Amino acid sequence: xxxxxxxxxxxxxxxxxxxxxxxxxxxxxxxxxxxxxxxxxxxxxxxxxxxxxxxxxxxxxxxxxxxxxxxxxxxxxxxxxxxxxxxxxxxxxxxxxxxxxxxxxxxxxxxxxxxxxxxxxxxxxxxxxxxxxxxxxxxxxxxxxxxxxxxxxxxxxxxxxxxxxxxxxxxxxxxxxxxxxxxxxxxxxxxxxxxxxxxxxxxxxxxxxxxxxxxxxxxxxxxxxxxxxxxxxxxxxxxxxxxxxxxxxxxxxxxxxxxxxxxxxxxxxxxxxxxxxxxxxxxxxxxxxxxxxxxxxxxxxxxxxxxxxxxxxxxxxxxxxxxxxxxxxxxxxxxxxxxxxxxxxxxx
Amino acid sequence: xxxxxxxxxxxxxxxxxxxxxxxxxxxxxxxxxxxxxxxxxxxxxxxxxxxxxxxxxxxxxxxxxxxxxxxxxxxxxxxxxxxxxxxxxxxxxxxxxxxxxxxxxxxxxxxxxxxxxxxxxxxxxxxxxxxxxxxxxxxxxxxxxxxxxxxxxxxxxxxxxxxxxxxxxxxxxxxxxxxxxxxxxxxxxxxxxxxxxxxxxxxxxxxxxxxxxxxxxxxxxxxxxxxxxxxxxxxxxxxxxxxxxxxxxxxxxxxxxx
Amino acid sequence: xxxxxxxxxxxxxxxxxxxxxxxxxxxxxxxxxxxxxxxxxxxxxxxxxxxxxxxxxxxxxxxxxxxxxxxxxxxxxxxxxxxxxxxxxxxxxxxxxxxxxxxxxxxxxxxxxxxxxxxxxxxxxxxxxxxxxxxxxxxxxxxxxxxxxxxxxxxxxxxxxxxxxxxxxxxxxxxxxxxxxxxxxxxxxxxxxxxxxxxxxxxxxxxxxxxxxxxxxxxxxxxxxxxxxxxxxxxxxxxxxxxxxxxxxxxxxxxxxxxxxxxxxxxxxxxxxxxxxxxxxx
Numbered sequence: 001x002x003x004x005x006x007x008x009x010x011x012x013x014x015x016x017x018x019x020x021x022x023x024x025x026x027x028x029x030x031x032x033x034x035x036x037x038x039x040x041x042x043x044x045x046x047x048x049x050x051x052x053x054x055x056x057x058x059x060x061x062x063x064x065x066x067x068x069x070x071x072x073x074x075x076x077x078x079x080x081x082x083x084x085x086x087x088x089x090x091x092x093x094x095x096x097x098x099x100x101x102x103x104x105x106x107x108x109x110x111x112x113x114x115x116x117x118x119x120x121x122x123x124x125x126x127x128x129x130x131x132x133x134x135x136x137x138x139x140x141x142x143x144x145x146x147x148x149x150x151x152x153x154x155x156x157x158x159x160x161x162x163x164x165x166x167x168x169x170x171x172x173x174x175x176x177x178x179x180x181x182x183x184x185x186x187x188x189x190x191x192x193x194x195x196x197x198x199x200x201x202x203x204x205x206x207x208x209x210x211x212x213x214x215x216x217x218x219x220x221x222x223x224x225x226x227x228x229x230x231x232x233x234x235x236x237x238x239x240x241x242x243x244x245x246x247x248x249x250x251x252x253x254x255x256x257x258x259x260x261x262x263x264x265x266x267x268x269x270x271x272x273x274x275x276x277x278x279x280x281x282x283x284x285x286x287x288x289x290x291x292x293x294x295x296x297x298x299x300x301x302x303x304x305x306x307x308x309x310x311x312x313x314x315x316x317x318x319x320x321x322x323x324x325x326x327x328x329x330x331x332x333x334x335x336x337x338x339x340x341x342x343x344x345x346x347x348x
Numbered sequence: 349x350x351x352x353x354x355x356x357x358x359x360x361x362x363x364x365x366x367x368x369x370x371x372x373x374x375x376x377x378x379x380x381x382x383x384x385x386x387x388x389x390x391x392x393x394x395x396x397x398x399x400x401x402x403x404x405x406x407x408x409x410x411x412x413x414x415x416x417x418x419x420x421x422x423x424x425x426x427x428x429x430x431x432x433x434x435x436x437x438x439x440x441x442x443x444x445x446x447x448x449x450x451x452x453x454x455x456x457x458x459x460x461x462x463x464x465x466x467x468x469x470x471x472x473x474x475x476x477x478x479x480x481x482x483x484x485x486x487x488x489x490x491x492x493x494x495x496x497x498x499x500x501x502x503x504x505x506x507x508x509x510x511x512x513x514x515x516x517x518x519x520x521x522x523x524x525x526x527x528x529x530x531x532x533x534x535x536x537x538x539x540x541x542x543x544x545x546x547x548x549x550x551x552x553x554x555x556x557x558x559x560x561x562x563x564x565x566x567x568x569x570x571x572x573x574x575x576x577x578x579x580x581x582x583x584x585x586x587x588x589x590x591x592x593x594x595x596x597x598x599x600x601x602x603x604x605x606x
Numbered sequence: 607x608x609x610x611x612x613x614x615x616x617x618x619x620x621x622x623x624x625x626x627x628x629x630x631x632x633x634x635x636x637x638x639x640x641x642x643x644x645x646x647x648x649x650x651x652x653x654x655x656x657x658x659x660x661x662x663x664x665x666x667x668x669x670x671x672x673x674x675x676x677x678x679x680x681x682x683x684x685x686x687x688x689x690x691x692x693x694x695x696x697x698x699x700x701x702x703x704x705x706x707x708x709x710x711x712x713x714x715x716x717x718x719x720x721x722x723x724x725x726x727x728x729x730x731x732x733x734x735x736x737x738x739x740x741x742x743x744x745x746x747x748x749x750x751x752x753x754x755x756x757x758x759x760x761x762x763x764x765x766x767x768x769x770x771x772x773x774x775x776x777x778x779x780x781x782x783x784x785x786x787x788x789x790x791x792x793x794x795x796x797x798x799x800x801x802x803x804x805x806x807x808x809x810x811x812x813x814x815x816x817x818x819x820x821x822x823x824x825x826x827x828x829x830x831x832x833x834x835x836x837x838x839x840x841x842x843x844x845x846x847x848x849x850x851x852x853x854x855x856x857x858x859x860x861x862x863x864x865x866x867x868x869x870x871x872x873x874x875x876x877x878x879x880x881x882x883x884x885x886x887x888x
Contacts, residue, residue, distance in 0.1 A: 054508055074511040075519075087509035091527045100523075104514035148513070354698040361695045362714070365770055368729035369721050371739075375732060383732055385742035425627055428620040436617060444621075447628045455828020455872075457845045458639075458865040465642055465858055466635035485632045488624070517616045542720045549830065553852070565724050569835065573731070581725030588720040596713065 003066065005030045005156060005188055006051065011060035013046055013212075020046040022212045024060070030155070033182050033189045035203035037196060039235065043212040044192045048158050051190065052079045065155070075104070080149035081158040084165070086141055088133045094144055095120065095129035101152045119147040139170050146181070156188040163198060175201050196236055200224065208232050226344050227270055233346065238273035238303060238315045254310045255288040259340040270344040273303060276316035277337050278326060287337035290314050292328040304328065306336065369585065376578035383575070395583075398576040407564040411545055414476055414560055418483040419541035425484065426491025426536055427529065433492075434499040435507075449489050459486070460553030467554055474556025482550045487540035494539065494595075498532030531598045538595035542588040643862035650856050664863040670847070677827060677843040678871070680758070684765040684826040685819040691766070692773040692818070697807075699774070700781035712778060715771040727764055727835045731755060734763065734836075756838025764832025769822040776821065780814020781807065816883035823879075824872060844868055 006028035013021040021043040028034055036044040049055045050062060053074035062069050069077065080101065088097050095116050102112035120129055123143040133141065142162065149157055159178075163171045179202050182189045193199050199206050200220040208215045208223060210231045216223055227233035233241050244253040246267045251260040260269055277283070290306035293313075297303075302323050306314040314336055318326070328334065376395070379388035398404055429448045433441075451459070463482045467473040472481065506528065510520035526533075548562030555563050561584055565577055644656045664670050699708050718726070733739055734754040741751040754760055788810060792802040808815070826832075830845035839846050844864055851861040 052512055054512070073516070074508070075514050075516045078514075079512070081509070081512045083505050083509060085503050085505055087503055087505040089506065089509075089524060089527075091530075100510070100515075101513040104510075104519060104523075152514070351702065354694075354702055358695050358698055358711075361691065361770070361774070365715070365718060365767065367733065368726035368767060369718065371733055372725050372729040375729065382735065382737060383739065384735075384737050385739045385746075421627075425623040429624040432617075432621045432624075436621070444624070447633070448624055451628070451632055453824060453872075453876075455824075455845065455868065457828060457830050457848050458868060459635075461848055461852055461858070461861050461865055462635035462639040463631075464852065465862070466631075466638045469638065481631050484627060488627070492624075546720060546722050548722070548724055562722055562724060565722065565728075569724065569728060573728075577725060577728050581722055581728070585721050585725070588722075589717070592717070592720045 002029075004028055005065060006190075007061075007063045008047075009061045009063075011047075011050065011057045011062060013043075013050060013055060014058045019212055021050070021057075024212075024214065026207065026214065026217075028156075028188060028190060031186050031188060033179070033191065033202055033204045035199035035206045036190065036192045036209060037194065037199045037206055037235075038209035038215075039194060042209040044194075044207075044209050045160060047209070048081070048160055048190060048192045052081050052158055053077050078152060078154045079156055079158055080152065080154050081160060082145050082149050082162045084161040086145045086162075086165075088141060088145060088148070090133050092133075093129065094125065094131050094133065094136070097133065097144055098147045098151055100148060105152065115151055116147070119151050120144075123147045138166055139174065142166065142170075142174060143177070146177075150181075150185070154187065156190065157182075159189065159191045161193055163193075164195075171198070178202060208235065210235070225272070228346060230268060230346065233270045238317065240271045240273065240276065240314045241268060242271065243268040253288075254312065255290075255308050258288070259286045260343065260345065261340060262345045268346045270346060271338050272344075273315040274301070274317040275338050275342050276314070278304060278316050278318055278322070278328075279335050279337065280326070282335050283337045285337060286340050287335045288314075289333060289335055292330060292332050292334055294330065295323065295328070306334065372578045373582050373585070375575055376582045378575070381575060382573070394575045394579040398579045403559070403564065404561075404580065407559050407561045410476060410479075410558055411560040411562075414479050414483060414551075415541040415544040417480045418487055418544040419537045421480070422484045422487035422540040422544075423491045423495075423533060423536040425488045426493075426540070427495045427533055429488070429492045430495035430499055431525065433496060434502075434504075448492050451485050452489055456486075456547070456549035460550040463550055464553040473554055474558065476558050478554040479551050479558070479560065482554055483544040483547060486547060486550065487543045490543060491536035491540050494536045495529055495532045498529050502528055535595040535598045538591040538598075542591040542595075545584065545588050545591070639862045640866060642859050643866055645859045647857055647859060652858060660857075660859045660863050664860055665867075669842075670864070673842050673844050673847050674867070676841050677845075680761065680765065680833075680843070681823045681827040684762065684769060685823040687762070688766055688769045688773045688822040689777075689815065689819045692770060692777055693815075696774055696777035696781055699778045700784075708778065708782060712775055715775055718767075718771050723768060723831055724835075726767055727831045730760075730763055730767065730836055734760060755836060756840075758837065761832045761837030764836040765822075765826045765829060768829060768832065769825050772825070773818040773822050776814045776818030777811070780811040780817075783814075784810045813883045816879055820876060820879040820883075823875060827868070827872060 004027035006026075008024045008026040011021060011024040012019070024043075024047065026047075036047060038044050046055060050057055051064075053069065053072055053076075057070055064077070064079070089100065092100070095113070098116040098119055099112045102115060107115075117126075117129065120126060123146060125140065125143055125147065128136065128140065133144070136144065145162070163174050166174060175198060178189070178191075182202075191199070191203065203220060205217060206220055206223050207217050208231075216228045216232045218226075223232065224237055227236055227239065230241060233239045242251070242253045242255065242258065244251040244267070246260050246262050246264055248264070249259055249261065250257045251262075251267060251269070258269075260267060262269075282289075288308060290308045293305040293307055295302050295304045298317070301317045301319055304316050304318055304323075306316065308314060316336055326334075374387070375383045377390050377392065379391045379393065433445060433448075438444075459482070463478070463485075464473055467478045467481070472478040502525075506524055507520050510524040511517070515523060546562060548560070548566050551560050552563045552566055559567065561580065565580055565584075568574055568577055642652065643660055644658065645652050646655055646657060646659060647653070699711055703711065735741070736751050736753060736755075740754070744750040744752070754763075784807060788806055789802060792806045797805065828845060830843070830849060833839060833843045834846055834849075837843075842850070844867070848861045848864050851857045851864065
């Protein structure tokens with residue numbers, strides 16, 4: 001019934017001796033917005049390129065719509081890609097760019113012009129059809145690239161860091177355009193990015209990759225609040241990580257004993273920066289001591305950086321009024337505390 | 349003062365380099381057989397005499413055939429080689445590229461001798477085909493360099509983008525790579541034609557009775573001093589220059605757009 | 607299996623033309639020429655064999671070595687003189703001209719490559735003749751007439767006409783690529799203009815300077831027009847020797863010996879020069 005659109009099964013990809021992707025198992029559902037996220041070199045782009053047929057897996061299988069696609073060349077697939085560089089053809093006009101896919105499929109001139117114009121209209125590009133690509137702004141080019149990929153009405157759209165070349169304010173606008181488009185069309189979007197704000201803002205599910213393997217798959221909030229591995233905790237959000245052995249609800253961390261709601265044995269916990277309270281005097285309950293380093297203004301508040309006596313960096317998010325009250329100066333000692341029940345115990 | 353000396357020095361150097369070119373044009377319109385100062389009167393007599401000789405027209409015909417065939421073949425091989433270098437990595441690629449770029453560094457007299465000996469073995473010496481073969485060897489590296497330069501300005505994902513939109517390798521070549529390289533290919537056609545049109549040493553070795561224009565000049569030169577050479581030389585110069593300027597124009601016009 | 611390992615006819619359509627053409631008409635002719643140097647000519651026909659007759663005959667001849675040394679000497683001389691004449695002009699082009707002015711000047715310097723060197727040599731013949739314009743002008747000043755043709759001077763005029771544009775292009779490229787702040791820093795540290803030139807500019811532009819001289823050497827070494835039409839072909843150079851041996855004597859195998867000696871010499875000089883050009887660089 002609900003068979004996934006795409007299935008990766010034990011997929012490996014090697015370039016010479018370099019392993020780009022290892023034992024990848026991944027299902028992509030019809031109509032979902034999936035983000036592949038990770039630092040550069042984590043294998044996310046290779047995964048996307050294998051989906052488009054631009055790379056062939058070294059071993060394992062990739063099926064799309066129930067058909068094994070390993071050896072199918074890119075031009076026999078319907079997996080249009082929006083490129084990081086956009087890869088618009090500079091010697092063609094805007095409308096000729098959009099028509100390209102239809103032309104390759106042998107659609108006759110009148111119909112392909114009509115369909116291309118329809119998509120240009122939909123992308124707010126009416127009146128630009130005969131322009132050259134170098135006469136467009138960055139945002140307009142972006143929309144031409146989208147129209148060019150969608151004109152064949154594919155079941156799935158691949159996007160490779162398409163917003164990385166845009167100005168910050170345009171990124172937010174394009175995020176809106178993309179999510180609306182995906183909902184309206186009801187097709188699958190596979191979106192590769194290294195930016196967590198893009199992935200968390202748009203995706204239904206996020207896949208975190210590191211060193212060629214999947215670290216965690218989940219809804220944005222699940223990953224944000226419940227990272228499974230140290231890698232994910234460090235890559236996602238502003239997290240503080242503490243490790244040690246738990247005995248009777250107490251962990252002997254490097255920063256002293258802290259209370260942890262976990263069974264006995266080795267464990268690592270994650271305390272998100274926005275769940276850390278900063279105070280000058282030792283509060284009741286779980287707290288560690290650290291000296292203030294610096295502060296940084298973030299969109300949602302102010303991030304204060306601390307260093308413990310053992311040299312571990314800790315982050316805490318405070319409001320502007322809290323900062324004014326604390327008046328921290330570099331080197332001053334503070335207490336960082338949190339509610340043990342809201343610390344996340346990693347299981348990965 | 350320093351700048352003035354600089355300009356004067358530069359002007360003197362350019363004057364030396366361009367003196368023979370300018371002189372040959374001037375002499376071609378000068379009535380004296382042995383020009384000196386002051387110059388004789390203006391005449392087009394040398395042109396009239398040179399171009400009333402049937403062997404001149406024969407040579408022009410030969411040169412045009414050789415230049416056209418050379419430019420077509422050399423531009424194709426040059427483009428194919430540039431595309432291979434752009435697109436593929438393989439073992440022995442340095443050797444492959446050396447083969448693509450070395451021929452112009454070999455003295456033409458040596459290339460002429462080797463060509464003469466080899467083409468005689470295969471029965472092509474003394475034919476226009478022989479000259480074309482030799483000129484393609486010489487001109488291909490220029491075509492390759494021009495096309496490679498153009499390809500290095502291309503976004504490498506452009507070709508993949510064409511495959512991604514449903515174009516097979518051949519279709520992508522026709523609809524993406526070739527249109528992108530078009531100005532470079534036309535420019536390569538012009539430049540390789542100019543290289544062929546001016547080359548006389550290898551052509552002299554292998555041409556036999558099928559003389560091209562520069563070979564004819566060489567043979568006239570071995571006889572008596574004759575200002576007809578200036579007339580023919582000026583025409584050859586104008587032909588080559590139009591080809592080179594056309595090539596330059598195409599390269600630069602395209603660059604301004606990007 | 608990896609898809610990229612499979613035989614891909616498309617790739618070979620683009621890869622093979624060069625290999626076939628330059629293999630059949632560049633590599634094989636050169637190999638054949640080397641083999642031919644061991645053949646013998648009997649009754650105006652070459653006969654395949656393997657003897658060292660041609661080598662012994664050519665290398666054992668004083669005239670060959672005279673030609674060898676005069677060719678080598680002239681090529682070295684042309685490399686040095688052309689570099690020396692070009693350098694002040696290249697400095698001026700690199701440091702005193704705007705980018706577009708420099709580009710235009712270099713574009714002009716490409717023009718001579720597409721004019722017939724033969725016609726240019728002929729023009730020099732006329733200009734430098736005993737009764738030609740130069741002597742007429744000097745005569746007006748009460749000097750001369752000088753004999754300039756059919757001499758080492760005449761040949762050198764030809765060589766310089768041939769190589770100067772390329773040497774200026776190479777030098778200007780490498781000089782213009784020098785980081786200007788390097789020069790300002792030298793001045794700032796109290797270096798005189800001369801010290802800056804010798805200690806900073808010349809070392810930084812070394813690669814282009816050496817390559818320019820190398821190309822002047824290669825082109826002079828292989829030129830036959832200048833020594834033949836302006837140098838009076840006495841003493842003969844190696845190129846004149848090849849042409850005489852090929853054209854009049856039908857002794858292709860002996861010409862091949864000369865050609866191979868030339869190739870070996872060029873290879874040795876080019877290797878040494880490239881090594882020198884890139885020494886002390888990453």
